[in-house]
Amino acid sequence: MALDPGHDLTHRVALVTGAGSGIGRGIAQRLAAFGAQVVVADISEVGGDETVRRVESDGGAARFKRTDVTVKADAEAMVAAALEHFGRVDYLVNNAGLVTMTPFLDLPEEEWDLVMNVNLKGQFLCAQAFGRALVQAGHGGAIVNLGSVEGEVVAASGDHCQPHYNASKGGVKMLTKALAFELAPHGIRVNGVNPGTIDTRFAGDLHASPRAIEYTMGRSLLKRFGEPIDVARAVHFLLSDNASFVTGTMLAVDAGWLVQ
Numbered sequence: 001m002a003l004d005p006g007h008d009l010t011h012r013v014a015l016v017t018g019a020g021s022g023i024g025r026g027i028a029q030r031l032a033a034f035g036a037q038v039v040v041a042d043i044s045e046v047g048g049d050e051t052v053r054r055v056e057s058d059g060g061a062a063r064f065k066r067t068d069v070t071v072k073a074d075a076e077a078m079v080a081a082a083l084e085h086f087g088r089v090d091y092l093v094n095n096a097g098l099v100t101m102t103p104f105l106d107l108p109e110e111e112w113d114l115v116m117n118v119n120l121k122g123q124f125l126c127a128q129a130f131g132r133a134l135v136q137a138g139h140g141g142a143i144v145n146l147g148s149v150e151g152e153v154v155a156a157s158g159d160h161c162q163p164h165y166n167a168s169k170g171g172v173k174m175l176t177k178a179l180a181f182e183l184a185p186h187g188i189r190v191n192g193v194n195p196g197t198i199d200t201r202f203a204g205d206l207h208a209s210p211r212a213i214e215y216t217m218g219r220s221l222l223k224r225f226g227e228p229i230d231v232a233r234a235v236h237f238l239l240s241d242n243a244s245f246v247t248g249t250m251l252a253v254d255a256g257w258l259v260q
């Protein structure tokens with residue numbers, strides 16, 4: 001069967017933050033498999049190099065650029081590296097993110113700042129650097145931001161939730177809508193994905209916690225954890241020409257988590 005041309009990313013250049021692990025690595029591999037040249041942007045050189053190795057061993061093209069998304073100069077250097085090595089930029093995936101599990105009443109200010117800075121400010125800085133380059137290039141493009149079901153509802157497998165994480169991902173939802181408004185005149189679509197529980201380092205050792213398994217399976221209508229490829233397929237769709245009439249939306253990739 002012929003490849004759906006709307007899914008083809010040949011000659012396109014994608015920046016993926018947090019691509020040194022988990023969902024970001026899966027996104028980098030997916031986009032490269034469909035022809036994109038990928039900048040693997042991560043604070044971890046070891047993880048980023050491993051992603052590049054995997055993309056290249058599958059026959060794709062990728063380069064690692066060490067990037068701390070909370071640092072404006074790094075966000076700008078990430079975009080510059082893409083222009084230098086691949087000659088253009090088309091797509092940005094704002095994927096870098098983290099969580100800490102400290103209960104609210106004990107949460108130090110530094111942890112609040114860390115989670116907000118990586119998950120929300122980082123998306124702002126990278127989108128601004130990317131948007132400026134794309135407006136200058138004048139050919140349009142697309143952004144996908146990683147939100148979470150926890151940007152929509154409070155989720156807690158134990159006695160506590162993570163208010164700082166909820167606040168950051170709720171912010172991602174509104175940042176996505178506002179940037180869709182701001183960047184549409186420049187031919188730049190902006191969407192997001194809200195994953196449910198995806199089996200990565202971020203989600204912890206899910207399999208070792210009967211309570212986490214019970215909670216997640218209770219929320220998952222499909223009775224399984226997600227894998228990075230589940231999210232990567234959705235991100236690929238939202239970036240691709242098949243989503244050319246889609247902007248300002250958050251797509252749940254959550255096995256029905258938000259239904260109940």
Ligand SMILES: NC(=O)c1ccc[n+]([C@@H]2O[C@H](COP(=O)([O-])OP(=O)(O)OC[C@H]3O[C@@H](n4cnc5c(N)ncnc54)[C@H](O)[C@@H]3O)[C@@H](O)[C@H]2O)c1
Nearest residue numbers: 018020021022023043068069096097148195197198200202
């Ligand atoms: N795994 C899940 O269940 C789940 C669910 C919903 C949303 N998400 C979101 O998906 C995204 C990816 O999560 P994951 O599960 O792959 O996590 P992960 O921990 O496996 O990967 C996160 C990557 O981000 C990188 N990173 C951290 N801080 C950074 C910084 N300041 N600058 C650049 N890179 C940085 C890490 O080095 C790592 O490679 C996050 O935004 C997370 O909030 C994950």
